[in-house]
Amino acid sequence: MDSKGLSFPKKEKLKSKIVFEQLFVEGKNINAFPIKLIYTKVDFEDSTTLKVGVVAPKRKFKSAVKRNRIKRLMREAYRLNKEVVFNKVEGNYAFLFLYLGNKMPNFNEVDESLNKLLMAFLKKESHEKNNSQ
RNA sequence: UUGGCAGGUUACCUUAUCGCUUCAACUCCAAAUUAUUUGAAGUUGAAGAGGAAAGUCCGGACACCAUAGUGCUGCGUAGCGGAUAACAUCCGUCCGCCGAAAGGUGAGGACCAGUGCAACAGAAAGCAAGUACAGUUAGGCUGUAGUGAAAUCAGGUAAACUCUAUGCGGUGAAACGUCAUGUAAACCAAUGUUUGAGGGCUGCACGCCCAAAUUGGAGGGUAGGCGGUUGGAGCUUUUGGGCAACCAAAAGCCUAGAUAAAUGAUAAGGCUAGACAGAAUCCGGCUUAUGACCUGCCUGAAUU
Numbered sequence: 001m002d003s004k005g006l007s008f009p010k011k012e013k014l015k016s017k018i019v020f021e022q023l024f025v026e027g028k029n030i031n032a033f034p035i036k037l038i039y040t041k042v043d044f045e046d047s048t049t050l051k052v053g054v055v056a057p058k059r060k061f062k063s064a065v066k067r068n069r070i071k072r073l074m075r076e077a078y079r080l081n082k083e084v085v086f087n088k089v090e091g092n093y094a095f096l097f098l099y100l101g102n103k104m105p106n107f108n109e110v111d112e113s114l115n116k117l118l119m120a121f122l123k124k125e126s127h128e129k130n131n132s133q
Numbered sequence: 134u135u136g137g138c139a140g141g142u143u144a145c146c147u148u149a150u151c152g153c154u155u156c157a158a159c160u161c162c163a164a165a166u167u168a169u170u171u172g173a174a175g176u177u178g179a180a181g182a183g184g185a186a187a188g189u190c191c192g193g194a195c196a197c198c199a200u201a202g203u204g205c206u207g208c209g210u211a212g213c214g215g216a217u218a219a220c221a222u223c224c225g226u227c228c229g230c231c232g233a234a235a236g237g238u239g240a241g242g243a244c245c246a247g248u249g250c251a252a253c254a255g256a257a258a259g260c261a262a263g264u265a266c267a268g269u270u271a272g273g274c275u276g277u278a279g280u281g282a283a284a285u286c287a288g289g290u291a292a293a294c295u296c297u298a299u300g301c302g303g304u305g306a307a308a309c310g311u312c313a314u315g316u317a318a319a320c321c322a323a324u325g326u327u328u329g330a331g332g333g334c335u336g337c338a339c340g341c342c343c344a345a346a347u348u349g350g351a352g353g354g355u356a357g358g359c360g361g362u363u364g365g366a367g368c369u370u371u372u373g374g375g376c377a378a379c380c381a382a383a384a385g386c387c388u389a390g391a392u393a394a395a396u397g398a399u400a401a402g403g404c405u406a407g408a409c410a411g412a413a414u415c416c417g418g419c420u421u422a423u424g425a426c427c428u429g430c431c432u433g434a435a436u437u
Binding site: 007009013020066069071072075076077079080096107 | 151153395399
């Protein structure tokens with residue numbers, strides 16, 4: 001299992017309904033407006049280390065085209081930034097990116113915000129590991 | 134030319150880099166088996182949203198619920214003829230209405246079956262009243278006048294009940310089938326019986342089915358995999374039939390198949406500066422949203 005390139009195959013997508021519910025119940029949050037990251041530690045049946053889901057709420061964006069666009073931007077931004085976290089964390093995680101803004105974003109905004117989130121995630125996790133030791 | 138009417142076409146493009154989904158070929162690994170299958174990974178190639186994919190408003194296909202059945206009720210449709218798998222759609226045509234015209238538009242069957250309703254005027258538009266004058270002995274009847282579209286005589290009205298003709302069973306891909314996991318008193322098959330209580334099938338009636346127990350089988354919920362699922366009332370061209378909708382024949386073509394849900398991101402350039410908007414079982418329509426372009430027709434008015 002390598003992280004070579006900037007790929008984002010099907011395996012790394014979050015699909016299970018159970019994991020989604022688990023995320024909303026016991027997930028930890030990090031905010032970097034307009035995106036919010038919810039994550040939790042999970043053991044996957046296959047050997048994937050990270051699985052990622054993406055959400056654009058229907059309440060704020062009525063048009064399916066706009067929701068699609070936001071989700072695509074977030075997926076693309078994750079694909080380009082995944083090196084930040086890949087192979088640098090221990091254990092398996094499920095990520096969920098929630099778009100909280102009210103306006104249509106452009107790619108740079110999403111990219112910047114998502115990068116911040118991943119950095120913050122790394123910091124928090126390593127900090128907690130040190131504390132527990 | 135402005136304006137009006139009808140119809141059609143199209144849905145930013147090009148290059149580079151990095152990605153996503155499906156399919157095909159090949160390479161390699163694992164398992165079963167003995168030359169094939171299944172699964173994982175990789176490489177190469179091909180394909181990858183719409184005219185409305187939308188609203189879910191009609192009509193079907195398909196699936197299950199008795200084999201989908203009978204009567205009542207209920208709901209839909211409504212000139213006439215045709216097209217179609219079917220329709221509330223489409224085509225032709227008659228009539229009414231709108232328009233100067235091109236053209237548009239119509240809930241256009243029946244008030245000689247019954248019931249109901251009716252502004253103003255009028256005594257009165259029914260279940261109660263009856264003005265004035267004339268004729269007649271009187272009661273009563275008849276005629277005229279007056280109001281009104283219409284006066285014990287009918288007429289108007291069926292986007293009033295109703296009648297006539299005709300059509301309609303219900304649910305809806307989260308249907309349904311199947312696989313693995315596997316703990317019920319729940320399920321299926323066979324045998325089989327009393328009350329017919331109760332339940333199901335449509336609101337009601339009929340009718341039908343289930344329902345004790347025994348034996349055997351293996352299931353249900355929840356989450357998941359596969360099928361259903363994309364080759365079809367399919368598309369293009371030609372010929373023939375028809376005023377047309379459309380039909381027939383021949384030749385060629387394969388054209389999305391996701392499932393927390395694929396078709397994207399960045400950079401550069403171009404122009405007219407890119408509207409409305411994202412497939413979710415599949416078709417035929419209707420309605421609504423919307424950028425650009427093209428063709429034909431109409432002259433009432435204004436200008437030249």
